[in-house]
Amino acid sequence: MPTSLPSDGIDKGGADAALFRPVRAGNAFEETVERVLQAIRLGVVRAGERLPSERELAVRLGVSRMTLREAIRSLQEAGYVESRRGRYGGTFVSEPARSARPVGAAPSAEELDDVLCLRTVLETGAAEAAANRTLAPQARRHLRACLDECAGSPGDAYRRTDSRLHLAIAEATAAPSLIAAVADVRTRLNAMLDAIPLLPPNIEHSNAQHTMIVNAILDGDPTVARRAMAEHVDGTAALLRGFLR
Amino acid sequence: MPTSLPSDGIDKGGADAALFRPVRAGNAFEETVERVLQAIRLGVVRAGERLPSERELAVRLGVSRMTLREAIRSLQEAGYVESRRGRYGGTFVSEPARSARPVGAAPSAEELDDVLCLRTVLETGAAEAAANRTLAPQARRHLRACLDECAGSPGDAYRRTDSRLHLAIAEATAAPSLIAAVADVRTRLNAMLDAIPLLPPNIEHSNAQHTMIVNAILDGDPTVARRAMAEHVDGTAALLRGFLR
DNA sequence: GTTCAAAGGATCCCATTCAGACCTTTGAGG
DNA sequence: CCTCAAAGGTCTGAATGGGATCCTTTGAAC
Numbered sequence: 001m002p003t004s005l006p007s008d009g010i011d012k013g014g015a016d017a018a019l020f021r022p023v024r025a026g027n028a029f030e031e032t033v034e035r036v037l038q039a040i041r042l043g044v045v046r047a048g049e050r051l052p053s054e055r056e057l058a059v060r061l062g063v064s065r066m067t068l069r070e071a072i073r074s075l076q077e078a079g080y081v082e083s084r085r086g087r088y089g090g091t092f093v094s095e096p097a098r099s100a101r102p103v104g105a106a107p108s109a110e111e112l113d114d115v116l117c118l119r120t121v122l123e124t125g126a127a128e129a130a131a132n133r134t135l136a137p138q139a140r141r142h143l144r145a146c147l148d149e150c151a152g153s154p155g156d157a158y159r160r161t162d163s164r165l166h167l168a169i170a171e172a173t174a175a176p177s178l179i180a181a182v183a184d185v186r187t188r189l190n191a192m193l194d195a196i197p198l199l200p201p202n203i204e205h206s207n208a209q210h211t212m213i214v215n216a217i218l219d220g221d222p223t224v225a226r227r228a229m230a231e232h233v234d235g236t237a238a239l240l241r242g243f244l245r
Numbered sequence: 246m247p248t249s250l251p252s253d254g255i256d257k258g259g260a261d262a263a264l265f266r267p268v269r270a271g272n273a274f275e276e277t278v279e280r281v282l283q284a285i286r287l288g289v290v291r292a293g294e295r296l297p298s299e300r301e302l303a304v305r306l307g308v309s310r311m312t313l314r315e316a317i318r319s320l321q322e323a324g325y326v327e328s329r330r331g332r333y334g335g336t337f338v339s340e341p342a343r344s345a346r347p348v349g350a351a352p353s354a355e356e357l358d359d360v361l362c363l364r365t366v367l368e369t370g371a372a373e374a375a376a377n378r379t380l381a382p383q384a385r386r387h388l389r390a391c392l393d394e395c396a397g398s399p400g401d402a403y404r405r406t407d408s409r410l411h412l413a414i415a416e417a418t419a420a421p422s423l424i425a426a427v428a429d430v431r432t433r434l435n436a437m438l439d440a441i442p443l444l445p446p447n448i449e450h451s452n453a454q455h456t457m458i459v460n461a462i463l464d465g466d467p468t469v470a471r472r473a474m475a476e477h478v479d480g481t482a483a484l485l486r487g488f489l490r
Numbered sequence: 491g492t493t494c495a496a497a498g499g500a501t502c503c504c505a506t507t508c509a510g511a512c513c514t515t516t517g518a519g520g
Numbered sequence: 521c522c523t524c525a526a527a528g529g530t531c532t533g534a535a536t537g538g539g540a541t542c543c544t545t546t547g548a549a550c
Contacts, residue, residue, distance in 0.1 A: 014416050014419070014421060014424055015287075015289045015412050015413070015415075015416050015424060015428070016284065016289050016290070017421060017424075018421055018424035018425040018428055019280065019283055019284040019287070019289055019425070019428055020280070020284065020297065020302060020305040020306060021305070021306075021421075021425055022305070022306060022307030023273060023276045023277055023280055023306045023307050023308055024269055024273065024276070024307055024308075025307075027506070027507085027537095028268060028269070028506080028507065028508095029506080029507085031268045031269070032268055035264065035265070035268060038264055039261065039264040039265065042260075042264070044260045044261050044264055045261070052265065053526080053527060053528085054527080054528065054529095055526095055527085055528095057265060060265040060266070060267070061265060061266075061267060061268045062267030062268050062269060063268055063269075063507080063508085064507060064508045064509070065508090065509090065510095066507070066508070066509090067506085067507060067508080069528085069529080069530095072528095083527095083528065083529095084515095084516085084527085084528080085514075085515045085516065085527065085528045085529075086514090086515045086516025086517065086526080086527060086528075087515085087516055087517055087518080087524085087525060087526040087527055088516075088517060088518080088526075088527075089515080089516065089517090089526080089527045089528060090526095090527065090528080091527095091528085110421075113419075113420065114420045114421055114422050114423075115422070117374055117418055117419075117420035117422075117423055118420055118422045118423045118426070120370070120374070121366065121367060121370025121371065121373075121374060121423060122366060122367075122370070124370065125365070125366030125367070125369065125370050126366065128366075129362055129365070129366060167260050168260070170260075171259050171260050173362060174259070174358075174362075175358065175359045175362035175363055176259060176262060176263055176266075176355075176359055177359050177360070177362075177363045177430075178359075178362055178363050178366060179259055179260060179262075179263035180263040180264070180266060181363070181426065183260070183263055183264055185422075272536070272537085273536080273537060273538095274536090274537090298496080298497060298498085299497080299498065299499095300496095300497085300498095308537080308538085309537060309538040309539070310538090310539090311500095311501095311537075311538075311539090312536090312537065312538080314498085314499080314500095317498095328497095328498065328499095329497085329498080329545095329546085330497065330498045330499075330544075330545045330546065331496080331497060331498080331544090331545045331546025331547065332494085332495060332496045332497055332545085332546050332547055332548075333496075333497075333546075333547060333548080334496080334497045334498065334545080334546065334547090335496095335497065335498080336497095336498085
């Protein structure tokens with residue numbers, strides 16, 4: 001019985017699975033594509049905007065320029081970006097003419113629970129942490145701008161502006177690791193949301209909750225901010241569980 | 246003025262910094278060393294226990310066996326593990342004879358705030374999420390065992406058993422990503438804790454708080470679990486801020 | 491004491507990735 | 521109109537990493 005060595009047999013309860021998870025999600029090229037795509041899909045760089053120059057972006061992403069260029073080339077071929085040469089050139093995000101919802105495989109129940117749990121922890125925590133800070137005027141404006149943009153978004157842009165708003169809340173915490181974690185969990189969430197329809201009543205409801213959350217943050221009320229975010233997140237969770245199970 | 250291109254000038258507030266962060270922290274070898282070291286330092290594999298076989302671990306970490314072997318070899322040379330050949334052999338964690346606190350550079354104020362903010366969000370969230378679940382008897386036993394082991398730890402083992410307990414709380418959420426996130430933030434926290442002394446009164450206080458947290462989780466009281474964890478985490482935060490600023 | 495399976499140890503070859511240098515394009519400003 | 525700086529485009533050699541195969545060691549079971 002190979003699983004009963006003297007040193008085994010102790011409850012590792014998933015901690016070792018978490019620690020001995022893959023060191024890298026894919027090769028450098030794939031991860032670079034994913035990261036740039038993430039920035040586009042989360043609305044951090046919008047249509048018409050320019051990505052950092054290849055040289056700068058390669059340094060920031062910690063990959064060689066060659067690898068970054070290959071990633072950009074495949075994004076070009078997929079219609080996500082366009083490059084222009086010459087001074088004041090660069091790589092620009094294209095208008096999202098692509099429709100045809102990229103129907104991924106339905107997530108497993110474990111994956112769903114995992115994402116929803118992590119999301120609840122991160123986003124309610126971020127809302128509370130943001131409300132605990134005294135925000136700079138610029139940060140307050142940014143938050144409000146994201147809220148307004150999301151509320152006024154047509155259906156086909158809603159996912160992006162919604163993501164951008166949630167990211168803005170994380171940004172208000174001024175904790176880079178938390179921002180990155182929220183961005184990552186949001187990306188996983190969006191992949192799941194792509195598998196279910198976007199219903200107008202849900203949008204209405206979301207917008208009202210967004211307003212509550214942002215107001216609580218701007219008012220510096222962490223308790224309300226957390227509770228409002230918890231309700232908001234629970235709504236999405238119920239929606240997803242309803243459609244995917 | 247190169248920063249005032251038509252598409253720039255918009256507030257990116259740190260979101261792009263979070264998204265355009267390095268794709269990989271180092272080369273495969275370095276990351277592999279770090280990961281295995283993390284498992285040892287967090288007490289997930291304890292002295293005398295065996296790591297998974299090279300072939301299995303290489304698959305789980307997503308690196309080639311060659312790379313993993315190089316990582317293990319440097320850990321051998323550093324005295325962390327020993328390998329034995331033959332059937333029923335393997336790579337075993339050594340007794341922690343190493344002392345000589347590895348005095349790293351003092352963390353920057355930004356890094357300190359970042360870690361403490363993320364830690365608060367993750368660990369209070371994990372405590373609440375854990376209390377919301379009905380735990381299997383095995384999970385309950387594991388939690389209690391980690392609590393007892395931590396409470397009975399001598400000073401030189403306290404950091405490890407303390408880490409193990411916090412990880413056990415995350416495990417109780419059954420959300421792999423959350424476990425991994427807690428493990429990572431704990432590793433960063435430990436690096437900072439290594440720079441400050443371990444005081445007996447703090448240990449006493451920690452133990453009392455640990456008991457409160459675990460009891461609340463076992464009783465299924467998320468509100469108390471969160472609040473107790475928040476107090477516990479705030480205590481460490483105050484300690485660190487006091488010593489490092 | 492022979493056998494055998496499972497573990498670490500070693501080696502090959504090839505794809506990926508990197509670092510750096512260089513070329514080409516382009517528009518603003520002199 | 522010319523210059524120049526900054527951007528994308530290209531190339532090459534070296535380093536890294538991965539996949540596969542085989543060897544060696546070891547203790548349990550028969």
